[in-house]
Amino acid sequence: MRALALLLALLPAMPVLAQNARAELACRFTGTDFVYDCVIRLTRAGQPLSGAQVIVGADMPSMPMAHNIAPVKATPGRRPGDYEARLDLEMTGEWAIKLRLSGPLRDQLVLHYEFDEQGARPAKRRERR
Amino acid sequence: MDDFTLGVLTNIGLFSFLALSAYLLLLAGEMSFGQQAFFGVGAYAGGVLTALYSVPLPLAALAAMLLGALAALLVGLPTLRLKGLYFAMATLAAAEIARLLFELLRFQRSIDGELAGPDGTQGFRGIRWVFEHGVEAADFLLLIYGLLAFVLTVLLAVERSRLGATLRSIGEDPELAASLGVDVDRFKLGVAACAGALAALGGVLFAHHNTYIEPRNFDIMLGVHSLAYALIGGLGTALGPLLGVALDIGLLEGSRLFGGTRMIVFGGLVAVLLIVRPRGLLDEQLVHRFTSRTLRRR
Numbered sequence: 001m002r003a004l005a006l007l008l009a010l011l012p013a014m015p016v017l018a019q020n021a022r023a024e025l026a027c028r029f030t031g032t033d034f035v036y037d038c039v040i041r042l043t044r045a046g047q048p049l050s051g052a053q054v055i056v057g058a059d060m061p062s063m064p065m066a067h068n069i070a071p072v073k074a075t076p077g078r079r080p081g082d083y084e085a086r087l088d089l090e091m092t093g094e095w096a097i098k099l100r101l102s103g104p105l106r107d108q109l110v111l112h113y114e115f116d117e118q119g120a121r122p123a124k125r126r127e128r129r
Numbered sequence: 130m131d132d133f134t135l136g137v138l139t140n141i142g143l144f145s146f147l148a149l150s151a152y153l154l155l156l157a158g159e160m161s162f163g164q165q166a167f168f169g170v171g172a173y174a175g176g177v178l179t180a181l182y183s184v185p186l187p188l189a190a191l192a193a194m195l196l197g198a199l200a201a202l203l204v205g206l207p208t209l210r211l212k213g214l215y216f217a218m219a220t221l222a223a224a225e226i227a228r229l230l231f232e233l234l235r236f237q238r239s240i241d242g243e244l245a246g247p248d249g250t251q252g253f254r255g256i257r258w259v260f261e262h263g264v265e266a267a268d269f270l271l272l273i274y275g276l277l278a279f280v281l282t283v284l285l286a287v288e289r290s291r292l293g294a295t296l297r298s299i300g301e302d303p304e305l306a307a308s309l310g311v312d313v314d315r316f317k318l319g320v321a322a323c324a325g326a327l328a329a330l331g332g333v334l335f336a337h338h339n340t341y342i343e344p345r346n347f348d349i350m351l352g353v354h355s356l357a358y359a360l361i362g363g364l365g366t367a368l369g370p371l372l373g374v375a376l377d378i379g380l381l382e383g384s385r386l387f388g389g390t391r392m393i394v395f396g397g398l399v400a401v402l403l404i405v406r407p408r409g410l411l412d413e414q415l416v417h418r419f420t421s422r423t424l425r426r427r
Contacts, residue, residue: 020241020243055132062346063351064346071136100132108257110254110339
């Protein structure tokens with residue numbers, strides 16, 4: 001019944017308008033297999049976004065619901081808008097990093113990064129025409 | 130509830146729609162490796178409607194289900210003439226065609242000064258309806274399981290009805306069913322459409338849970354898993370596919386017991402189960418034994 005009530009309540013719901021956040025990721029390989037120390041830089045309207053609670057998860061794009069890591073809570077970093085998290089991935093390769101934000105705004109950002117022994121860099125996609 | 134448990138339960142719920150979709154076709158005697166295509170159709174259609182046209186999620190879900198059913202009819206019309214392995218291969222090919230079409234799909238509009246919409250291999254970002262409307266993760270989980278409970282109730286009711294008996298008779302022996310006056314082709318098309326709609330519903334929910342989708346999300350692995358879940362769980366009851374999903378996602382993935390080697394364990398589990406219990410854990414015999422014992426007690 002609660003699910004039905006929720007479904008009906010969703011029909012006329014008005015959007016909570018907010019400017020979207022942006023994120024960048026910098027990860028360093030720790031030397032332990034598939035473990036990376038990452039710094040997430042959050043901005044909103046060009047300004048650092050501080051005070052957010054950030055939960056970091058990761059999915060493999062080819063099986064997003066079946067291959068993922070346990071989400072970890074990021075801690076505030078050294079600079080405003082920076083957040084730090086240690087990711088323990090299952091393997092190298094491309095991962096979709098999910099940032100679930102709460103606090104000043106509720107949102108979820110998905111970033112695609114290629115992980116290897118050097119660290120992480122944004123994944124490049126081949127265009128199909 | 131912590132984020133990890135919430136994530137695992139959400140994934141079990143989302144996968145269940147796909148597993149039930151594969152299960153429906155298995156009941157009709159057809160093994161489809163292509164249900165992920167309709168999951169993708171639902172995800173893209175629902176995402177476009179809510180993110181680009183601000184359509185409320187429930188209406189977008191209904192429209193996506195309709196589109197999923199239509200797409201399944203379109204695939205079913207030529208492929209359901211085929212039998213067994215040929216049908217399985219044809220559905221796999223159709224799903225790969227769909228995935229390639231998703232890679233070609235570019236349909237973007239400027240929303241609040243930002244481009245949004247499907248962008249080929251770059252994927253489709255910003256399906257934010259759930260976040261923009263303040264729906265909490267626990268509430269979304271409740272919505273998923275509420276819809277799943279509704280679908281299960283309908284399926285369990287159908288299984289006990291004459292319609293369910295007809296469906297199983299087609300799956301067991303289509304020639305015999307046809308000789309008894311059942312329009313097998315039309316029946317199978319109807320089942321394919323329902324299975325398509327069910328997969329599409331799962332896709333809409335997946336897209337809105339994830340906020341991002343891309344063509345690779347809907348590749349063959351998803352189809353193989355959905356079929357495996359139905360086969361592991363069993364074909365005796367609609368609860369079977371849910372058991373299959375819970376075993377893999379809940380037990381193997383959720384417990385992290387096998388880490389990166391989980392897929393090897395999962396593959397082995399499928400192989401062993403198909404040898405020991407070819408119709409799955411909750412097969413027809415077990416369900417029949419259980420229901421007759423329950424009826425005797427009454």
